[in-house]
Amino acid sequence: MDIGRDAHRVKSLSRHTLEQMVARSSEGILLADAQDPNLPIVYANPAYEALTGYTVEELAGNSWPLVKRDVEGQPELERLKAAIGRSESCQVMLPDLRKDGTSWLSHVAVEPLYNARGELKYFLCIQKPVTNGAAEHAVTEVEVTLLQRELGRARQKIASLDRTERILLQILRIRADATPVPASEELLPGACDSGCAPVHPSRPQELVRVSGEGG
Numbered sequence: 001m002d003i004g005r006d007a008h009r010v011k012s013l014s015r016h017t018l019e020q021m022v023a024r025s026s027e028g029i030l031l032a033d034a035q036d037p038n039l040p041i042v043y044a045n046p047a048y049e050a051l052t053g054y055t056v057e058e059l060a061g062n063s064w065p066l067v068k069r070d071v072e073g074q075p076e077l078e079r080l081k082a083a084i085g086r087s088e089s090c091q092v093m094l095p096d097l098r099k100d101g102t103s104w105l106s107h108v109a110v111e112p113l114y115n116a117r118g119e120l121k122y123f124l125c126i127q128k129p130v131t132n133g134a135a136e137h138a139v140t141e142v143e144v145t146l147l148q149r150e151l152g153r154a155r156q157k158i159a160s161l162d163r164t165e166r167i168l169l170q171i172l173r174i175r176a177d178a179t180p181v182p183a184s185e186e187l188l189p190g191a192c193d194s195g196c197a198p199v200h201p202s203r204p205q206e207l208v209r210v211s212g213e214g215g
Contacts, residue, residue: 028052030064030125034087034112038063039123051106051127053099064125066096066108080108087112087120093130105130 022029028048032039041059049055054065071078076092083090089111096106106127113122 026128028127030127032064032123032125034120034123039067039084042122048127051098051104051129052096066094080110084110084123096127
């Protein structure tokens, strides 16, 4: 059965041949079900297993790990998800995680696939490692983005602490204004006549006449 042709329509390609081409590709290839909002994986080639450490059995029926991640601080991942949401093609460079937790920089290409009736059926996802030069540049950009995000969080925390400090100071001022003078701050009974200044028990200085009389 002929199911595919090359660009010049010279040769027909059988399904078996196409399957071999995909299976032997050095690039990681996934097919995700586009009719399910969770994008469950329906196919992964051996190269994707080797790149990520996940087996087909672990991947089948589960969402594409890359698109499950939070987009915060990752504009390229946000762009990829937006393109998928619009059923559009997209190419990005993203740090990805293997099953063992190690990271690798990946070039990701996504293409929507339609059936003969024009209905969106799958997303074709192709991943491959980025070369050293491009990797260094992309990693630097990622590090800058992460540092900017952490700086923003630090500024928010400082602003929050400043607000908290101002509130506490205001509370202390209100309490100080509302606190009555303790009895110990008043004149000690019988200490002297009305011509004496008040004496605080914690300051045992001599009584001072306020009438101006000499010692």
